[in-house]
Amino acid sequence: MSPAPDPTTLAAFEAAKGFMPRHEGLALYEAAAAAGRLGLPLLEVGTYCGRSTLLLADAARSAGVSALTVDHHRGSEEQQPGWDYHDPETVDPEIGLMDTLPTFRRTLHRAGLEEHVIALVGRSPQIAALWNSPLALVFIDGGHTDEHAGADYEGWAPHVAPEGLLVIHDVFPEPEDEFTGQAPYRVYLRALESGEFTEVSATGSLRVLRRTAPAER
Ligand code: SAH
Ligand code: MG
Numbered sequence: 001m002s003p004a005p006d007p008t009t010l011a012a013f014e015a016a017k018g019f020m021p022r023h024e025g026l027a028l029y030e031a032a033a034a035a036g037r038l039g040l041p042l043l044e045v046g047t048y049c050g051r052s053t054l055l056l057a058d059a060a061r062s063a064g065v066s067a068l069t070v071d072h073h074r075g076s077e078e079q080q081p082g083w084d085y086h087d088p089e090t091v092d093p094e095i096g097l098m099d100t101l102p103t104f105r106r107t108l109h110r111a112g113l114e115e116h117v118i119a120l121v122g123r124s125p126q127i128a129a130l131w132n133s134p135l136a137l138v139f140i141d142g143g144h145t146d147e148h149a150g151a152d153y154e155g156w157a158p159h160v161a162p163e164g165l166l167v168i169h170d171v172f173p174e175p176e177d178e179f180t181g182q183a184p185y186r187v188y189l190r191a192l193e194s195g196e197f198t199e200v201s202a203t204g205s206l207r208v209l210r211r212t213a214p215a216e217r
Contacts, residue, residue, distance in 0.1 A: 003033040009058040012111035017087060017103060018051025020141075020169070027203035028139065028167060029055040035137035035165045036063025043159075045124050045152045046141035046169075047071035048079075049090070049100050050107035056139065057113035065136065070120045070127055073101040076143045078180045085180070124148070128155025135159045140187065141169040149183035153190060157197075158215040166197055166209045179205070 004026070005013070013025055020028070032042050032055060042056045047069040060067035075098035078085045092099040101121065108114045120127050124142055128151075138156045142148055160166050168191070170184040188207050191197045196216070197209035 002030050003059075003062075005029045005055055005058040009054050009111055009113070012107065013051055013054050016051035016054065016107045017049040017090075019048075019085070020052050021204060024169070024204045024206040025052065025055055027201060027206050027208065028052060028169075029059055031165050031167050031200075031208045032056050032059030032067075032137055032139075033062060036060060036065055038136040038161055038164060039063070039065060040134050040136035040161055040164065041066045041068055042137040042139070043067075043135045043156065044069040044139040044141065045071075045156060046076075046139075046143075047073070047100070047104055047119065048075075050104040052139070052141060052169075053104070053117060054107065054111050054113060056137075057108065057111070057116045061113065061116045066118055067116055068118045068120060068135075070122070070124050071100070071104075071142070072123050073104070073121060074098050075100065076148075076180075077145065125151045125155050128152075131156075131159060133159070134161035135164060136161060137165045137167060139167040139169070140184070144170065144180040144183050146183045146186065149187045150190075153187045157191065160197075160211045160215070162211055162214065164211050165200070166191055166211065168207045168209070170205050171202075171207045172205055 056067040
């Protein structure tokens, strides 16, 4: 039987704001639980309100590692006021900009998972530029432009440890199915074409790849 998150975590996942369906969440959890056996941290790009972070946190707790999650908390292009994926509740009324950090913190607190997560608040490429240690899992679910998704791949994929996992969300091979563009699909193709990663599984738009060759430096 494949490992499953704690029922409390799953309930919090269902209740949290966000865009990940349950079957993809379960596949993410399974990948995180497997990667956690490497004894290295799990890292997510794109925290939003913490829906997917809950699953990484649960897996991190079981494995005795930390989950790290990166976001500037000001939202992606398509989440800004006037766009399809905007949620008015994510706007800080005082400054009139999106701020998903308070909601994220409530999500984790309610699930009792705060202590297993380190939130990195800032732009993904800026944080990646300072990063220099191996990761068991990198989950790319940040900005959906080629600029952002490409930078997430270039900045974080090199840190996936041997046998570690690279997980990519919102991979839509067919243009008619796409949700906010095909940049994540192009990142997925790049990872395979690099010869460094081998596909492990596909669940909905979630792809799990394993590092089977060393990073080119
Ligand atoms: N993983 C979340 C959804 C993430 S939505 C879930 O499953 O619920 C994408 C998030 O990426 C947004 O919160 C946005 O603020 C963040 N983001 C987009 N581009 C970014 C960048 N360059 N650096 C940091 N965060 C970014
Ligand atoms: Mg996503």
